[in-house]
Structure formats: structure tokens, C-alpha cells
Amino acid sequence: MSNFSPQNITVALGQRSYPVWIGAGLLADHARWRALLRGRHALVISNTTVAPLYLPRIEAGLDGLHWSSFLLEDGEAHKSFANVGRALEALGRLGATRDACVIALGGGVVGDLAGFSAACWMRGIDFIQMPTTLLAMVDSSVGGKTGVNLPVGKNLAGAFHQPRAVIADIDTLASLPEREYRAGLAEVVKGAAIGDEAFFAWLEQHADALAARDSGTVLEAIARKVQYKAGVVARDETEQGERALLNLGHTFGHAIETAGHYTAVLHGEGVAIGMRLAAQLSERLGMSAPADTARLQRLLEKLGLPVAVPPGMEPAQLLALMRLDKKNSAGQLRLILWRGIGRAEIVAGVDEAAVLATLEAAIAAA
Structure with a gap:
């Protein structure tokens, strides 16, 4: 999917307003999103299906930062408190400070869990949504709803935590089943x-x-x-x-x-x-x-x-x-x-x- 100019839609929330960029080639457009990272630390949360395909596209944009990745297994069943704990441990190992950023590279499960983890670390740090599924692009990446599932019900634990930006690269839809x-x-x-x-x-x-x-x-x-x-x-x-x-x-x-x-x-x-x-x-x-x-x-x-x-x-x-x-x-x-x-x-x-x-x-x- 290419040859279309990126669209920029603003979620207007006063000082917390943020852009939603939709277009082709955006993951590799490092100049567009690197400036949004305010500190020295970044944690990329993705899953074992998406990371091999698209993590290389954003790695160059993280050059010069102290960063690491945390990968979930693929699927809704992995949107759990146990994995939030593991994500927070990854932030701890990274030495993430309050100006760190979590990058959510994946579908709705990754975005929800990454956003919730960002909301919990030091009572809230930045995160950027990089949705790679159609569902995440049109819904879960926009609006700041984050959370995890419990055995008794879906999304019963969560927080409202708005992203710094949403980078919806439609090229990723080519690999979507x-x-x-x-x-x-x-x-x-x-x-x-x-x-x-x-x-x-x-x-x-x-x-x-x-x-x-x-x-x-x-x-x-x-x-x-x-x-x-x-x-x-x-x-x-x-x-x-x-x-x-x-x-x-x-x-x-x-x-x-x-x-x-x-x-x-x-x-x-x-x-x-x-x-x-x-x-x-x-x-x-x-x-x-x-x-x-x-x-x-x-x-x-x-x-x-x-x-x-x-x-x-x-x-x-x-x-x-x-x-x-x-x-x-x-x-x-x-x-x-x-x-x-x-x-x-x-x-x-x-x-x-x-x-x-x-x-x-x-x-x-x-």
C-alpha cells in the first residue's frame, strides 16, 4: 500500500492533544516520531509475530537511546496482569526514568497492555501507539483506553492514559491474516x-x-x-x-x-x-x-x-x-x-x- 499522502487527525484534548498519522511508510519515517521521545529510555512492547516483521523498521529511529524490547506471545489470552508485571520488570531493568517512553508495536492486545504498563510505571510515563492491525488502527489505539483481561471478564482492570501519538502505517496491513x-x-x-x-x-x-x-x-x-x-x-x-x-x-x-x-x-x-x-x-x-x-x-x-x-x-x-x-x-x-x-x-x-x-x-x- 503506497502512493498516498499521510493523513493527520488530531485528538483534541487541550495540552494533551496528540496526532494520529495514517499513511504508508510511517514506521520508517523516523523524523516524524523520534522527536516525540523526550528522555533517554524507550521500551518497545510487541509480540512474537509482529516484532520480526516490523521492529527492524523502527530500530534506526531509536539510535542513541537506551532501549530494549519486551515481546508477548500472540493472542488475547496474553493480555494479562502477569505480562504487565513482566513489562514493568523490563522497564526496571532498563532503568527507565519518568521521561521514558513505551512504544506499542502491534495490535490491540499489545497496545492495551503497553498503555496500561506505561500508566503504571512511576504513575504514568509517555507511550506511542504504532498499531499494525486494522482493528487497532481504527479503534483501540485512539482514545487512551488501556487495560488487561481477568478470568472473570475482559478489560476489567485498566486506566485512561492517552498516547503521545498514533503512527498507523498501513503497509503493515499487507501481512495481516x-x-x-x-x-x-x-x-x-x-x-x-x-x-x-x-x-x-x-x-x-x-x-x-x-x-x-x-x-x-x-x-x-x-x-x-x-x-x-x-x-x-x-x-x-x-x-x-x-x-x-x-x-x-x-x-x-x-x-x-x-x-x-x-x-x-x-x-x-x-x-x-x-x-x-x-x-x-x-x-x-x-x-x-x-x-x-x-x-x-x-x-x-x-x-x-x-x-x-x-x-x-x-x-x-x-x-x-x-x-x-x-x-x-x-x-x-x-x-x-x-x-x-x-x-x-x-x-x-x-x-x-x-x-x-x-x-x-x-x-x-x-
Whole structure:
């Protein structure tokens, strides 16, 4: 992917504002990001799949610094407290001071764990996101949410800690396995489904080009989704209101991920299934029309994403896991539902019987 000028989108947070650069060849564009490193120490956190491919591209940019790397095994199951401890030990061995920087080179798991580790070291040091997956580029690298999974649920431990910058080099998508790429498209669809019906229609028109990884189409999709999310984050950094809308499909999806022990489905796949379930629940509650659910399902399927709950999962089990969601309050389910494409809203006190009936119907039809 090349021959496209980098795009620069700003996440506007006053003195903590930062750029999101999207384009080709950015990892090797050392002049662009080296100046952001304020001290003498840097720790690159990556994984065993990504590091052999892309760590050499950034090494020259670290010349003259005291730096090292810490590599995770690949996969959601490794986003754990145990690995945060190992990352902090790596910072300790490095002698990292308060002006050190953590560089997250990888997908969402790496970015979340690296950001959380940076938030913990000396109560918070700089970190830079260098996302190498589509899902991380369009969602998890932007907005400062960091965290790790616990056996009882996903992302239950974490912190808001904004990066110094996001460097999204779309050349890295060339090595992304097809399933991982398609999982990232779920987060693109999610942004449109929440609050931008025109973008949703654009995705419908360009679904074939997106599925085929057409460079120009992919770049535009990433930029439009990041621009949307940057605006939401600027208005509601710590998810007191509007930002919660970005969790459309996540309560269902996280329950499915947890029930599958973080190995049965990818995060983006869980979001795709969860969005369909949220649309079906909205329909059951009289908030939206069946045509909206059908339109969402068609787009997800056209992009090669799953929409059915994986076999072997029980409705009661999933509902119990949904009760642990961070958005719940006063013991009541608080879900992101919608009144149709582009019109998501936060709904508190959702009737558990309706959620259970939705899950039962979806599993029976799978």
C-alpha cells in the first residue's frame, strides 16, 4: 500500500492533544516520531509475530537511546496482569526514568497492555501507539483506553492514559491474516452504525473494495472512522456519556469472548456478533425496525464477518457474564442499543428477560 499522502487527525484534548498519522511508510519515517521521545529510555512492547516483521523498521529511529524490547506471545489470552508485571520488570531493568517512553508495536492486545504498563510505571510515563492491525488502527489505539483481561471478564482492570501519538502505517496491513483483517472491519462498521448513516451507506457501496483490501478505500475508511472517534473522545474522554456509545455490541461481544476463553472468537468477530444481537434486542424492545437489523447483517456478512453465537454457548451463561460489564450501574444492565442505523443510544435498566429471550432466539436459530 503506497502512493498516498499521510493523513493527520488530531485528538483534541487541550495540552494533551496528540496526532494520529495514517499513511504508508510511517514506521520508517523516523523524523516524524523520534522527536516525540523526550528522555533517554524507550521500551518497545510487541509480540512474537509482529516484532520480526516490523521492529527492524523502527530500530534506526531509536539510535542513541537506551532501549530494549519486551515481546508477548500472540493472542488475547496474553493480555494479562502477569505480562504487565513482566513489562514493568523490563522497564526496571532498563532503568527507565519518568521521561521514558513505551512504544506499542502491534495490535490491540499489545497496545492495551503497553498503555496500561506505561500508566503504571512511576504513575504514568509517555507511550506511542504504532498499531499494525486494522482493528487497532481504527479503534483501540485512539482514545487512551488501556487495560488487561481477568478470568472473570475482559478489560476489567485498566486506566485512561492517552498516547503521545498514533503512527498507523498501513503497509503493515499487507501481512495481516485475512481473518484478522476482516475482524478490524467490524470496528469500522460499528462507528457508522452508531452515529453516521451516510458512512454506513458508503461502506455498503464499497464493501467489495474493502474486502479486497483496495488501498485507497482502506485508507479512507480508516481516516473516516478515526475522525469520528477522535471527535467523540475529545467531547467525552473518560466515558461519562457519549463515549459509551462506542461500545455498541461490546457487552454481548465481551461475554462471548470471555465464554470462549478469549480463543474462540477474535475481538472484532465478537463485536460483529454483538452488534447483531444489540440490533435484535432493540427490535424486540420496539426501538428499531427489522429492516435495520437485516441491513446490518447483510453488510457484516458481505465483509466476511460472523453474526451467529458460536456453538456450545448457553444463554444464561452469557447473561451472567454481561452482568459484569463496566457500563452497568446499580446492579442493572446498561446497554448500547439503537433506533436504527446511525442512531445509537445508552439504555439503562434493560429488562434481563428481553436480553435472555434475544440470546435464546439467536442461539436457537444458529
